[in-house]
Structure formats: C-alpha cells, structure tokens
Amino acid sequence: MEVSELRLLTPEISLLGFALLVILLDLFIKRKKVLAGVSIAGVLVSAGCTVAIWGAPTTSIFCRMLAVDSFALFFKFLLLAAAGLIILASQDYVSKFERFQGEYYALVLVSAVGLMLLVAAADLIAIYVALELSGISLYVLASFLKDQKSSEAGLKYLLLGAVASAVLLYGMALVFGFTGRTCLMCIADFVQEMPAAGLLDNPALLMGMVLLAAGFGFKIACFPFQMWVPDVYEGAPTPITAYLAVASKAAGFAVILRVFFVALGSPEWLSLNWGMLFAVLSAVTMTVGNVVAIVQTNIKRMLGYSSIAQAGYLMVGLATVGIAAGVDALGRSGLLFFLMSYAVTNLGAFIAVIAISNKIDSDVIDDYTGMGKRAPLLALALTLCLLSLIGLPPTAGLIAKIYIFSGAVQHGLLWLVIVAVINSCVSAFYYLRVVKVMWSGTPTSEEKVPSSWALRTALLLCCLFVLLMGIVPGGFVSVAEAATKLFGS
Numbered sequence: 290m291e292v293s294e295l296r297l298l299t300p301e302i303s304l305l306g307f308a309l310l311v312i313l314l315d316l317f318i319k320r321k322k323v324l325a326g327v328s329i330a331g332v333l334v335s336a337g338c339t340v341a342i343w344g345a346p347t348t349s350i351f352c353r354m355l356a357v358d359s360f361a362l363f364f365k366f367l368l369l370a371a372a373g374l375i376i377l378a379s380q381d382y383v384s385k386f387e388r389f390q391g392e393y394y395a396l397v398l399v400s401a402v403g404l405m406l407l408v409a410a411a412d413l414i415a416i417y418v419a420l421e422l423s424g425i426s427l428y429v430l431a432s433f434l435k436d437q438k439s440s441e442a443g444l445k446y447l448l449l450g451a452v453a454s455a456v457l458l459y460g461m462a463l464v465f466g467f468t469g470r471t472c473l474m475c476i477a478d479f480v481q482e483m484p485a486a487g488l489l490d491n492p493a494l495l496m497g498m499v500l501l502a503a504g505f506g507f508k509i510a511c512f513p514f515q516m517w518v519p520d521v522y523e524g525a526p527t528p529i530t531a532y533l534a535v536a537s538k539a540a541g542f543a544v545i546l547r548v549f550f551v552a553l554g555s556p557e558w559l560s561l562n563w564g565m566l567f568a569v570l571s572a573v574t575m576t577v578g579n580v581v582a583i584v585q586t587n588i589k590r591m592l593g594y595s596s597i598a599q600a601g602y603l604m605v606g607l608a609t610v611g612i613a614a615g616v617d618a619l620g621r622s623g624l625l626f627f628l629m630s631y632a633v634t635n636l637g638a639f640i641a642v643i644a645i646s647n648k649i650d651s652d653v654i655d656d657y658t659g660m661g662k663r664a665p666l667l668a669l670a671l672t673l674c675l676l677s678l679i680g681l682p683p684t685a686g687l688i689a690k691i692y693i694f695s696g697a698v699q700h701g702l703l704w705l706v707i708v709a710v711i712n713s714c715v716s717a718f719y720y721l722r723v724v725k726v727m728w729s730g731t732p733t734s735e736e737k738v739p740s741s742w743a744l745r746t747a748l749l750l751c752c753l754f755v756l757l758m759g760i761v762p763g764g765f766v767s768v769a770e771a772a773t774k775l776f777g778s
Contacts, residue, residue, distance in 0.1 A: 294350040297357045299338040307331025308398035315391025328394040332373040356411040363772035364408035364543045371536040372401040377747035378640040379528040400426035408543040413461045413471040431525040442524025449517045457504025463497035476552040508541030512574040515597045522593035531639030534596045535632045564611020575601025575712045582719050589652050606693045612700045623693035625769035630689035634677040637751030641671035644740040659732025668727045675720040685758030
C-alpha cells in the first residue's frame with residue numbers, strides 16, 4: 290500500500306473519521322445540535338477532498354480493487370450532497386429519538402462511506418464488502434424509531450437484504466468460476482476472447498448475469514425485487530426513507546453500470562442480451578410502480594411506489610447502454626443526468642413531507658387538505674417537486690426524461706419509450722391528486738406549519754436545482770458527459 294493510494298481515498302477516510310468523532314463527542318456533549326454541525330462539517334471536508342482529486346488521471350488503487358475516475362467522483366459528490374441534505378432536513382425530526390442522535394448521524398455518515406466505496410469498487414469482492422458496509426448501517430437506520438412499524442421495516446429490510454446478498458454472492462461466484470477472475474477489467478478481457486456464441490452456450494455466465502441482475506435489482510428496487518419498498522419506506526424515519534430512495538438507489542445504478550458495462554460490455558452479442566433484459570424489466574417495473582401507487586392513501590407509501598416507477602425510467606438508460614453496445618454515450622450520460630434530477634426532486638419532496646407530517650403527525654394524503662393555506666411555501670415546494678416527478682416544464686424532470694428517452698429512441702427502443710410516456714401520464718393522476726388536496730380543500734386547522742432554518746435551507750437548495758436543471762441544463766449535462774469519460778466516450 291502506497292501513501293499516494295491513501296491520498297486518493299481521503300474522501301472516505303475523512304468521512305469515516307468524522308463519523309467516529311461524532312460518536313466520541315456524543316459521550317461528552319449535552320447540546321446534541323453540535324453533532325449535526327460536526328456531521329455537516331464531515332460532509333464538507335469529504336467533498337473538499339473529492340474536489341482535490343477531480344481531474345486526476347484515471348487510475349486503480351489497492352491492487353485494482355477500487356477505481357479513481359470521473360465516474361466514481363461524480364457519484365461521490367451526489368452521495369455526499371444527499372447525505373448533507375438529509376442531515377439538514379433531520380433537524381426537525383431527531384426529537385423522535387433525542388437520546389440517540391449521535392448514533393443516528395454516525396450511521397448516516399458510515400452508510401455514505403459504504404456507498405462511496407461501492408460506486409468506486411472495480412472488483413467483485415470490493416463490491417460485496419462495500420454493499421454490506423452500507424447495507425448494515427441502513428438496516429439499523431430503518432428501524433431507528435423503535436416502534437412497531439419501524440421495527441417491522443428494519444426486520445423486513447434485513448431479511449430480504451440478506452436474501453438479496455446471498456443471490457448476488459452466488460452470481461459473483463458463478464462469474465468467478467467461469468472466468469477465474471474477480472477484477473472487472475480482468476473479467477472483461479476474458480469475456481472478449483470468448484467465441485461469438487449465444488448465452489445459451491455459456492449457462493454459467495448466463496446464470497451469473499441473471500443472479501447479478503437480481504441482487505442489484507433489490508438495491509434499486511426494480512420488479513420483481515421491490516416487495517420491501519412500501520413497508521420499509523412507511524416504517525422508516527422519513528429522512529431515512531428519502532436517503533434510501535435517493536442515495537441507495539443512485540449507488541445501485543452506479544455499480545450496475547460499472548459491472549455490466551465494464552465487465553460484460555463486450556462482445557456486442559453479450560451486451561445486447563443484458564440490454565434487452567433491462568429493457569423488459571424497465572417496462573414491467575415502471576408499470577407496476579405507477580399502477581399500484583394510484584391506490585395508495587399514505588404519502589410515504591405513494592412516494593415509495595413512485596420510486597419504483599422512477600427506477601423503471603432509469604432502467605431505460607441501462608437498456609440503452611446495453612443495446613448501443615458502447616458506440617454512443619447518450620444512454621450513459623442521460624442516465625447520470627436523470628439520477629441528478631431524480632436526487633434533487635425526490636429529496637425536495639421528502640423534505641417537504643418531513644416538515645408537514647412532523648406538524649400534523651400524519652402521513653395520510655387526505656390530512657394534507659388545505660396545506661396551501663397553512664404552509665404555502667412548503668406546499669409550493671412539494672408541488673414543484675411532484676411536477677418534476679411527472680416530467681412537466683419548467684422542471685428538471687422534463688429535461689431528464691427527454692434526454693434519456695431520446696437516447697433510447699436512437700437505438701431502437703421506441704416501444705420502451707412509448708411504454709414510459711404512457712406511464713408518465715398515469716403517474717400524473719396520483720401526483721396531481723396530492724397537489725389538488727393541498728390547494729383546494731379547507732384545512733382542519735389554521736395553525737401554521739413551522740420548520741427549522743436547516744430544513745428550509747435544504748428544501749430551498751433542492752427546489753433551486755430542480756428549476757436550474759429544468760431551465761438551464763447545459764452545465765449539468767456537461768458534468769454528466771464528463772463523468773462518462775470512464776467508458777472512453
């Protein structure tokens with residue numbers, strides 16, 4: 290191990306150091322708000338270390354276990370932004386577990402470390418270790434309220450996560466058994482030398498790919514691995530629900546893209562096979578998510594099924610990457626831009642829900658009646674984010690869908706785009722239902738809905754980026770395109 294390799298790992302090391310510092314300070318400090326400040330400082334220091342690495346030559350460290358490239362750094366920024374916003378938004382929520390604030394912030398930081406390692410992992414063993422590091426922290430956070438629903442959420446997440454990990458590990462074992470390698474680039478070299486044949490002539494590789502897709506499918510909550518989402522999203526603390534919906538899903542798509550494109554992206558017949566697999570899963574996932582979301586009466590469950598549908602839209606980008614067979618970067622950069630848009634939009638929606646539900650002590654959609662009169666700014670922010678999730682102007686969601694769908698059309702996936710557009714129209718029903726309830730009904734109380742400056746700051750940042758990415762998307766598109774330099778575009 291060289292000192293230069295440790296320098297390239299400073300974002301994760303610094304964030305882990307601050308997580309340990311939060312635990313130690315929790316033993317001696319009575320003013321627990323200090324812990325939130327220290328946690329935010331840790332996120333900022335880690336982001337600064339990431340900026341210092343940006344622009345460095347693409348390289349691998351620790352015997353090619355981790356990659357240091359623009360792709361990994363892009364996702365590290367995204368994950369740090371999500372963690373920072375969640376910590377800010379949690380200031381109105383931590384009173385529910387006041388005695389355990391130190392553990393809460395530390396676990397958020399540790400899970401972020403695991404997710405950051407996951408997006409940089411370039412070896413099957415490193416991927417599995419990083420996945421478990423982030424997963425264990427998230428299992429605990431999901432059950433942090435310690436009531437019946439939260440305990441049920443944590444238990445279901447743990448049990449189903451363990452099954453998914455076993456499936457993923459079995460898939461990795463098959464790929465290793467077939468290729469004799471765990472390094473993604475080494476697997477790619479082996480696969481490229483295979484004779485041109487169908488996957489049916491290589492059953493071990495076929496089964497390995499299917500099991501890898503299944504294991505990662507749990508992480509991104511795609512069909513049929515989405516069964517954990519509604520109960521976990523409803524029972525977990527609302528900030529953690531937002532964190533799962535954004536950070537965990539973003540890291541999941543990052544590792545899928547790296548594994549399937551880098552290790553299994555060529556020969557062309559192989560990428561076409563897994564590209565079509567993701568296309569079919571995409572169509573089913575977005576349809577199931579949107580149809581079931583229609584009947585939901587709990588806003589957290591509704592946003593949970595919405596996140597399943599959004600995973601379906603994101604998988605359009607994965608399918609395009611496979612079908613394009615590496616000749617075009619539009620699918621890859623479109624996927625990254627969509628993830629940026631989805632992150633700020635979904636975080637904004639959940640942060641508004643945190644503020645409103647914390648006051649009315651309910652997540653039932655009908656209890657949001659008249660919220661436009663009681664908390665007009667919160668209702669306006671939630672409305673903006675819901676419009677972005679539909680994909681209406683002038684929001685980031687519209688540009689993201691145009692970007693990712695245009696890449697799919699160019700590579701023969703017009704049928705998938707038609708399915709996605711129909712699903713977007715279906716989603717408008719349940720998103721606009723919430724908007725109608727907030728702005729048209731008579732409130733049960735005239736009492737205002739207060740919120741902390743930290744939560745308002747986080748919500749303002751999310752809404753600002755939703756509008757900026759919708760009105761002037763050029764700079765964000767350039768960032769997404771730069772992040773795909775990993776793939777030689």
